[in-house]
Amino acid sequence: xYDVVLLTLGSxxxxxxxxxxxxxxxxxxxxxxxxxxxxxASDGTTTDADAPAxxxxxxAPAxxxxADAPAxxxxxxxxxxxxxxxADACAAGDATADGRCDxxxxxxxxxxxxxxxxxxxxxxVTARSDAEIDQVLARFDGPPRPDGLTWPDPDSKARLVVAAxxxxxxxxxxxxxxxxxxxxxxxxxxDLPGNRTVPDLPPIGVLPLDPAGSTTHxxxxxxxxxPRDPAAVAAAVLDGTPRRLxxxxxxxxxxxxxxxxxxxxxxxxxxxxWRGRVEVDDAVxxxxxxPLLACAIGNAGGYARLDDVALLGDPDPTxxxxxxxxxxxxxxxxxLGRKRVRxxxxxxxxxxxxxxxxxxxxxxxxxxAEGELSRKRSWWTEPGAWAVWAx
Numbered sequence: 001x002y003d004v005v006l007l008t009l010g011s012x013x014x015x016x017x018x019x020x021x022x023x024x025x026x027x028x029x030x031x032x033x034x035x036x037x038x039x040x041a042s043d044g045t046t047t048d049a050d051a052p053a054x055x056x057x058x059x060a061p062a063x064x065x066x067a068d069a070p071a072x073x074x075x076x077x078x079x080x081x082x083x084x085x086x087a088d089a090c091a092a093g094d095a096t097a098d099g100r101c102d103x104x105x106x107x108x109x110x111x112x113x114x115x116x117x118x119x120x121x122x123x124x125v126t127a128r129s130d131a132e133i134d135q136v137l138a139r140f141d142g143p144p145r146p147d148g149l150t151w152p153d154p155d156s157k158a159r160l161v162v163a164a165x166x167x168x169x170x171x172x173x174x175x176x177x178x179x180x181x182x183x184x185x186x187x188x189x190x191d192l193p194g195n196r197t198v199p200d201l202p203p204i205g206v207l208p209l210d211p212a213g214s215t216t217h218x219x220x221x222x223x224x225x226x227p228r229d230p231a232a233v234a235a236a237v238l239d240g241t242p243r244r245l246x247x248x249x250x251x252x253x254x255x256x257x258x259x260x261x262x263x264x265x266x267x268x269x270x271x272x273x274w275r276g277r278v279e280v281d282d283a284v285x286x287x288x289x290x291p292l293l294a295c296a297i298g299n300a301g302g303y304a305r306l307d308d309v310a311l312l313g314d315p316d317p318t319x320x321x322x323x324x325x326x327x328x329x330x331x332x333x334x335x336l337g338r339k340r341v342r343x344x345x346x347x348x349x350x351x352x353x354x355x356x357x358x359x360x361x362x363x364x365x366x367x368x369a370e371g372e373l374s375r376k377r378s379w380w381t382e383p384g385a386w387a388v389w390a391x
């Protein structure tokens with residue numbers, strides 16, 4: 001018999017404190033116009049520059065290094081769902097006067113019923129702070145180790161299901177797992193894989209709170225082919241197998257499950273050019289002199305396209321690599337002297353990527369969460385670090 005915790009992130013979590021390492025709220029939905037647009041680009045050409053998977057990396061830590069997160073209590077890693085709690089958002093629940101949703105939503109109740117019917121002991125938890133998330137995650141700690149590190153229990157009979165209204169909420173839980181189990185560089189144990197800074201994190205059952213077809217955006221559950229029906233999610237958690245996936249960590253103290261997209265458009269939808277150095281391992285996609293429309297960083301394929309232009313080729317969250325692309329407008333002239341703008345896409349794959357803005361702040365979306373990048377940021381791959389329960 002399994003003990004299953006159905007975890008939902010509450011709607012009154014503190015939205016301040018740099019959830020993404022940049023002052024953004026990790027539960028916030030992208031605002032209109034926040035994402036880049038390819039308006040004005042007439043066509044797209046592609047230049048591939050596949051970076052080696054090994055060798056010198058762009059901003060990645062040396063083997064065994066870890067990007068230390070802020071001290072406990074300094075920031076909140078996940079924030080409330082966009083817009084706060086409403087009658088629609090809470091579905092079967094009632095929202096209080098301050099916007100809090102005190103009754104679990106219909107999919108959560110249905111999943112709990114399906115788990116209970118199979119003999120599981122189920123507890124539903126609504127976490128409204130990092131500390132409350134951590135209390136849930138502590139149930140997955142393994143026995144004490146001789147080195148004193150807190151480590152997940154690989155033989156745990158407990159199961160975790162995260163009811164997520166967005167990829168940002170799912171990421172918030174994974175980030176707390178990383179904060180809990182990543183050892184400091186000075187205490188790196190011998191049983192930690194050489195290409196990782198975290199152990200195998202406990203598998204997560206993902207319960208999407210939005211039904212299939214309710215949005216045009218393909219969330220991570222859809223990309224991975226995970227079930228959305230509450231009963232099917234329950235079956236995957238009890239009968240399925242863990243599917244291990246790559247995780248992107250960054251030196252801002254956060255993680256990325258799907259991908260990030262850097263760039264923005266103005267209120268009229270026109271793309272805003274920005275400049276920055278983008279390098280993937282030893283491959284330089286931009287030295288900082290080119291005007292960029294966008295930079296896509298993909299662990300999976302959520303940011304693979306920019307309007308009708310393919311940015312990323314075929315990102316795979318199980319290949320141990322990150323795929324990166326930059327979109328560069330190139331001005332050409334026809335035989336008649338007419339000016340034409342085409343969009344050149346440069347791509348590379350590697351272990352790590354570093355982006356250094358040359359001027360001002362660059363808006364970005366990271367797993368759907370908004371932020372602004374004003375200094376160098378590096379992402380690196382942790383192969384197979386986290387896992388989902390798959391049917």
